[in-house]
Amino acid sequence: MSIRLTDDEAWxxxxxxxxGILTTLRADGRPITLPTWFVVVDRTVCLRTPVGSKKVARVRRDPRASFLVEHGEQWQALFGVHLSGQLRTVTDDTEQAHVHGALDEKYRDYRLAPDAMPETARQAYATFAVLRLAPEGRLLTWDNSRMRPPS
Known part of the structure; x- marks a missing residue:
């Protein structure tokens, strides 16, 4: 059996x-990799970030990005899905509202209440940009638990 997942399994x-782990490119071309909360919408990865963040500036300068989800601590349990594509700012109000709602629902139990944040954090997180990563090419996938030792 192959360790690759089907597209349906990967999504x-x-x-x-x-x-997820998102990688974007700095002005000098060096990658910067950061964890992010996200949702999947129509087989794209959507996230939000403060509108004044460096992530938004990097995306405007160079939309190339990659995204990874993974788990597993022991070799036989290693699992991952990696995709690369173009990360763009969502400008449509209806799409933005849909992504905000989906993120709020997915992470409701994990968020900090705004009044529990320092004022500077509250201000930074007051206005969000919504970003969408549309994959290009094949997804890179692996699930080592599918590997069977020779009989």
Missing amino acids: AAIEAAHT
């Missing part, structure tokens, strides 16, 4: 993941 795994 189901992405949807089920709690935190």
Whole structure:
């Protein structure tokens, strides 16, 4: 049996993941990799970030990005789905509202109440940009638990 997942299995795994790892490019071309909360909408990865964040500036300068979800501590349990594509700012109000609602629902139990944040954090998180990563090419997937030792 192959360790690769089908596209349906890969997207189901992405949807089920709690935190993704997003990589964007700095002005000098060096990658910067950060954890992010996200939702899947029509087989794209959607997230939000403060409108004044460096992530937004990096995306405007160079939309190339990659995204990874993974788990497993022992070799036989290693699992991952990686995709690359173009990360764009969502400008449509209806799409933005849909992503905000989906993120609020998915992470309701994990968020800090605004009044529990320092004022500077409250201000930074007052206005969000919504970003959407549309994959290009094949998803890179692996699930080592599918590997069977020779008989």
